[in-house]
Amino acid sequence: MLHQVTPGRYDAYEALLGALGAGRLWMLLWHGSPGTPDAQFGNMEVAGHGYVPCVTSAQELAVSGWSRSHEVSTGAEIAAALYPGRWGLWINPHAPGGGVGVPWLDLRRIHGGLDLLPAGPLRISEPSLEIPHFYAQLTHGAQYTPAVRSLRRAWVQPAVGAAYLAIGLDLYDSGHQSVEAVRQMMRQAVASVPEGLPVSTVVMSDEYDQVAMWLRASARPFFDRDAQGAPATAAAPGYGYGYPRAY
Template structure:
């Protein structure tokens, strides 16, 4: 397969723009990888041949996080000195395969500076839609803004919605874009009628939110959502049908679920 043309060139061009703190360039790289037929990568196979049942991606660990190494062109493959098999795959397909096991993707680890790592949370964003998930690393904390009327109305409406077990809250500051209030929904039932009832509960409550304050919801059952993961680990419910625990604990800020700030990606 040819390594020439705008396809691979675009990915490699975006890769060269990525430096620590350049989240805009990093997002552009993710978009290039997420575009079918234009985000191809050369996956290094530790075992087996391309297309064979025993084919197995390579594995590397950086900062305690697992990554599958790849290169971005046939030229980079040659420069890497890799002498085993490889497989040319769309970045979207690779993301689908890696993120459920919480493995990231590392581009051109042989390159000067060590290449660029894509954490599994961002592979999930590639699969789910980059515009549908906040750009990380995320800073999450207990909301400091005082909106007791909204919380009281939401808790009242939740109590009238049998599908709701508990509600949590977090203040989310993405790497790019405006911060927002996230409401974690812990529900007993995910049937269509229950989902409709929970949606109606939120619609009946958001009128008490001050103008200009973005509010989003997150399902607490999502085992791969970084906001849901943080909420489970750090935030007590402000509404709990069973335990009646209204006071949330103060939680530390941080780039939850991502490598330390000193890591390059």
């Protein structure tokens, strides 16, 4: 699969991500030994971004000439360990052409589910859809859903798959009752969406979500409870739920 990954071959790259999540990796240790407190992965910088190098088999390890220790882990374990620190993965850097880099955003997709998180690179913009009734329904529902602080919107075109409308949810409270109330609000509003238009949600407090990052930086709320002078009830959560989930 590594040999099939070339610029523009997003289908091959998606297949590679699936194989990484299901397979094993030989992680190169710069310090320490496997399982010891001082064990430390190697690291490298490419175009200003940090990556951790690895190889894909014992044979590739021998070919690489790596003389220090190594650790064999599953791709799923490595993805979960690296993406929170915004470290990517660089596969077979010794190979002709320099190997293949997997950015941390895609490691997060491996961890969270390739079928649940959109395939990058994403093209994100302001929606140009004329669906005022849907936005009015959302605004009306948000006014009667106390957990909602504000709502934003974006049009997202993944590298693979259909484009969709993303609704950014900024919540005061992530408790079970509040989350269920927000889901009910979305279900009621989505009934007014034109047939065939995919709608998903993203929680604004998710610091690892590319759509949420764009919304925080580039989109003004079309509903903002705080701007209306309503008091806050709780701190925003540090994580998201159910994204992207079609209601």
